[in-house]
Amino acid sequence: xxxxxxxxxxxxxxxxxxxxxxCTYSNSASQSxxxxxQDCRKEPKLLMSVYSSGNEDGxxxxxxxxxSQYISLLIRxxxxxxxxxxxxxxxxxxxKTIFGAGTRLFVKA
Amino acid sequence: xxxxxxxPRHEVTEMGQEVTLRCKPISGHNSLxxxxxxxxxxxxxxxxFNNNVPIxxxxxxxxxxxxxxxxxxxxxxxxxxxEPRDSAVYFCASSGRDLRxxxxxxxxxxxxxxxx
Numbered sequence: 001x002x003x004x005x006x007x008x009x010x011x012x013x014x015x016x017x018x019x020x021x022x023c024t025y026s027n028s029a030s031q032s033x034x035x036x037x038q039d040c041r042k043e044p045k046l047l048m049s050v051y052s053s054g055n056e057d058g059x060x061x062x063x064x065x066x067x068s069q070y071i072s073l074l075i076r077x078x079x080x081x082x083x084x085x086x087x088x089x090x091x092x093x094x095x096k097t098i099f100g101a102g103t104r105l106f107v108k109a
Numbered sequence: 110x111x112x113x114x115x116x117p118r119h120e121v122t123e124m125g126q127e128v129t130l131r132c133k134p135i136s137g138h139n140s141l142x143x144x145x146x147x148x149x150x151x152x153x154x155x156x157x158f159n160n161n162v163p164i165x166x167x168x169x170x171x172x173x174x175x176x177x178x179x180x181x182x183x184x185x186x187x188x189x190x191x192e193p194r195d196s197a198v199y200f201c202a203s204s205g206r207d208l209r210x211x212x213x214x215x216x217x218x219x220x221x222x223x224x225x
Contacts, residue, residue: 004225015180032212034212042218043200043216043217043218043219044152044216046212046213046214046217049213083119085197087152090214093156093162095140095142095159095165096157096212097142097154097157098154099144099152099153099154100151101151101152102151102152
């Protein structure tokens with residue numbers, strides 16, 4: 001079993017749609033959680049950190065469920081520019097960082 | 110502000126040759142990470158340094174791979190000898206000391222390596 005698992009997609013949604021991604025992790029001792037975004041042939045960039053209480057940044061909402069060991073990302077009112085690969089990231093003690101394989105999103109007009 | 114700088118951006122070499130990838134982290138950052146990304150395996154952490162000291166190299170695939178960080182502003186990843194299965198995009202990332210930058214890793218543009 002992979003340490004961090006994501007549905008690879010692709011998710012094909014129309015503009016304005018709401019889309020949700022889930023990610024599960026196997027190490028119960030994991031301490032920090034993030035969503036990164038990666039555009040085609042570009043480097044990953046931090047989208048948002050994921051806090052235990054859940055957090056929101058504009059159209060993006062992230063949730064953490066430690067008991068079930070999953071993280072979610074909700075995107076509301078999808079834009080064409082949201083088309084990218086979304087990477088779930090889990091960090092255990094120190095800087096040990098595990099990236100999920102990513103979920104591809106295509107937003108179409 | 111300059112971000113993480115990597116060179117070369119593209120490298121094409123023949124099997125058996127030595128390859129050296131270079132990285133300059135963001136000034137003031139004290140942690141540096143080397144990743145490899147392929148379609149099959151996704152983004153894998155190879156090694157990371159903290160204050161120029163290698164902390165965890167368990168992700169380095171085999172002895173053909175080595176990494177150094179002689180000072181706070183420079184790191185190299187070397188593959189010797191290279192093999193076709195080493196073809197991938199190699200990313201360097203750095204992370205700083207304050208709360209926000211402690212959480213965020215800033216990635217360089219990557220080096221696209223092709224071994225023929």
